[in-house]
Amino acid sequence: MSNLSTDLTGSSNSRARERVFDVPKRCWCREAVVVLISKSDPNLYRRYYRCSFAATNKLWNDEHTFKWVDEALLNEVDALATKNAGLEQQLKELRTERLEFEKMVYEKMEKEVLEKVEDGLGEAKSWSKKMMSVILLVCMVMIGLSKVVG
Template sequence: MSNVSSNSTESSLQGRGRAIGVPKRCWCGEGIISLISKSDSNPYRRYYRCQFAVANKLRNDEHTFKWVDEAFVNEIDTLNAKNADLEKQLKEIRTERFEFEKMVYEKMEKEIFEKVEDGLSEAKASHKKIMIVLVFFCMIMIGLTKLLG
């Protein structure tokens, strides 16, 4: 383990690009290990380091180095951003679903009203026929009572 003294801006930068979140591999292809700092400026602070750089005791190189707490904050920020995106997508899906359901209900309502109107039209036609038959029957009855009476 090496004595590491670095401020947080230097620690979050890599020579070959910025490592976001918990690093898995160094740019050189080596794995990452977790170590504990023994420096006076950061005693017992955990950090991630390239296995190659640790094995060769390299210092101030371009291999991956990142404080664990900063990596976790990056991970949390990334998860918060993903969560916000998912909430936005969910809101859009709910809006689309609401619009779809509204369209379906309006179509169903229209079909139901058409069927009710058709039923009422048939009932009115049937009612008219019955009324005509009854009026005709009443006229016959009145005529028969005058003829017989």
């Protein structure tokens, strides 16, 4: 019997220390946690989580689970907000990374396009040079021919 009780207290203590739920699911005494409505004046109709063992035995000022539902939910919301802030930071970092990547790609593309345009211009230039020399040659031939004819 003493073995059982030490085992119980030992495991329940470690459990209470290990897991602190914002919204309690189970009391450290292994009884389920229930939602009750306060009937006392300062917190009338305020809902709270209570260890069902403590509730059925009408315990008061005990160590069993007691937590206001709104406070527990607020804690959860706070936890979520903290999580969200972390996610937002990650998103921000991702966005910055993406922007930098896009900038890099854009700059690379711009450079390539510019190079291609320059290549094209170069080709056009050499082509017009060829054309010019052909035209010059034709002119010279025509002038020569006209001299021969004349």
